Amino acid sequence: MAKRIQTPLTREAARELRAGDSCLISGVIYTARDAAHKRLCELVAQGKELPLDVKDAIIYFVGPTPAKPGQAIGSAGPTTSYRMDAYSPTLISIGQTGMIGKGKRNAEVVNAMKEHGAVYFGAIGGCGALLSKCIKKAEVIAYEDLGAEAIRRLEVEDFPVVVIIDSEGNNLYETGRRAYLDSLK
Amino acid sequence: MRNIEAAKVTEVVRRLCIDANRHLPGDVKARIEDFRACEPFPVAQGILDQIIENYGIADQNEVPICQDTGLACVFVEIGQDVHVEGNLTEAIDEGVRQGYIDGYLRKSVVRDPIDRVNTRDNTPAMIYYDVVPGDKLKITVAPKGGGSENMSRIKMLKPSDGLQGVKDFVLECVEEAGSNPCPPIVVGVGVGGTFDKAAYLAKKALLRPLDAPNPDPFWAALEDELLEKINALGIGPQGLGGRTTALAVRIEKMPAHIASLPVAVNINCHVARHETEVI
Numbered sequence: 001m002a003k004r005i006q007t008p009l010t011r012e013a014a015r016e017l018r019a020g021d022s023c024l025i026s027g028v029i030y031t032a033r034d035a036a037h038k039r040l041c042e043l044v045a046q047g048k049e050l051p052l053d054v055k056d057a058i059i060y061f062v063g064p065t066p067a068k069p070g071q072a073i074g075s076a077g078p079t080t081s082y083r084m085d086a087y088s089p090t091l092i093s094i095g096q097t098g099m100i101g102k103g104k105r106n107a108e109v110v111n112a113m114k115e116h117g118a119v120y121f122g123a124i125g126g127c128g129a130l131l132s133k134c135i136k137k138a139e140v141i142a143y144e145d146l147g148a149e150a151i152r153r154l155e156v157e158d159f160p161v162v163v164i165i166d167s168e169g170n171n172l173y174e175t176g177r178r179a180y181l182d183s184l185k
Numbered sequence: 186m187r188n189i190e191a192a193k194v195t196e197v198v199r200r201l202c203i204d205a206n207r208h209l210p211g212d213v214k215a216r217i218e219d220f221r222a223c224e225p226f227p228v229a230q231g232i233l234d235q236i237i238e239n240y241g242i243a244d245q246n247e248v249p250i251c252q253d254t255g256l257a258c259v260f261v262e263i264g265q266d267v268h269v270e271g272n273l274t275e276a277i278d279e280g281v282r283q284g285y286i287d288g289y290l291r292k293s294v295v296r297d298p299i300d301r302v303n304t305r306d307n308t309p310a311m312i313y314y315d316v317v318p319g320d321k322l323k324i325t326v327a328p329k330g331g332g333s334e335n336m337s338r339i340k341m342l343k344p345s346d347g348l349q350g351v352k353d354f355v356l357e358c359v360e361e362a363g364s365n366p367c368p369p370i371v372v373g374v375g376v377g378g379t380f381d382k383a384a385y386l387a388k389k390a391l392l393r394p395l396d397a398p399n400p401d402p403f404w405a406a407l408e409d410e411l412l413e414k415i416n417a418l419g420i421g422p423q424g425l426g427g428r429t430t431a432l433a434v435r436i437e438k439m440p441a442h443i444a445s446l447p448v449a450v451n452i453n454c455h456v457a458r459h460e461t462e463v464i
Binding site: 068102104128147149162177178 | 225229235238240243248249250251252290291292293301303331363364365366423424425426427428456
């Protein structure tokens with residue numbers, strides 16, 4: 001049974017999630033990938049205000065295709081997350097509680113998640129046409145010059161994800177693979 | 186000498202870019218569905234079902250299968266009796282430009298790897314020219330996603346490393362990539378040639394249909410053996426466990442220097458796109 005998550009995601013709520021939990025996210029989430037993360041962290045380093053409030057926010061690592069006429073957004077599946085490893089600890093330290101992507105994260109990210117209370121969700125990579133159906137509205141709120149990499153505010157309904165790494169550091173990539181291999185014994 | 190107008194090339198490339206990004210080839214769909222039927226792990230079954238549902242939506246709604254509509258890799262086999270009226274490379278880039286804009290595809294190219302300013306039309310294409318006998322022009326567009334491309338590697342083995350060295354390196358690449366390249370993956374392997382030729386062969390191997398084994402029985406057997414070993418790793422669809430880590434291993438080889446045994450591994454995700462037209 002999937003857990004329903006309504007944004008914003010508080011630190012307390014993030015700490016209650018466990019690796020392996022299937023979740024359906026509704027509310028507002030933000031998109032950012034490589035170039036936007038770089039700019040956000042430069043602003044943090046300079047002590048300047050960010051173009052979005054990262055407190056209790058979920059950031060989706062995605063660069064969507066352009067919307068066709070009549071669509072809210074084009075195809076919009078996750079990009080590989082490790083490229084954001086250099087930036088995520090900074091954003092988590094100032095309040096970000098959720099990340100949606102796919103693939104591995106490094107120890108610095110996991111340590112920041114444990115310290116501050118944050119969670120890493122996985123969405124199915126290569127399923128951008130399917131996932132876009134859960135995105136009801138999309139609006140560029142910063143860095144329009146980056147094109148696909150601009151920061152977008154998304155309104156989502158029952159966006160399907162699974163908790164990959166929780167705030168205790170449990171990792172579904174490790175436990176899931178072990179569970180499969182054990183099932184063969 | 187047969188004349189082909191550059192405008193015709195543009196028109197074909199435009200169409201191929203759009204179609205390749207919306208419609209997964211039949212051989213790839215058949216492979217995914219076969220693996221779904223044999224997948225014993227429930228989590229993996231569920232993911233494969235969603236992958237199948239996703240390409241069905243893309244077909245029906247004429248939208249991109251994946252948001253990463255890739256670098257436009259364009260393989261051109263140009264017959265030596267063909268004369269293109271106009272600039273062939275410019276004609277291909279114009280086709281990519283029109284296809285990516287008109288087809289609502291993502292523009293994923295930066296003009297310089299360090300300054301990283303987006304070119305906003307997905308050009309330039311990555312073009313691979315091959316001169317062949319005849320008077321035809323064969324164009325294949327294979328949009329290549331960045332996530333799987335980043336998990337690709339090359340290694341200059343020693344001849345003494347031999348066949349075992351090749352096997353070990355392929356398995357090491359897949360293990361290290363893990364969940365990152367959106368498994369189930371297609372593994373393209375290039376063996377032999379020079380440093381750069383091996384990488385080219387690995388990419389070209391990804392174009393061979395998944396229902397077409399290597400014509401050489403030795404290499405066909407190696408493709409099967411590596412696929413079995415990869416699918417015993419347990420990584421599974423999306424890295425969440427299961428049998429279906431790879432859909433196929435495709436190997437291309439060529440002669441090598443007496444001192445060298447280059448091996449390149451180019452990984453593709455399950456959205457293994459390519460469309461071809463012969464002019």
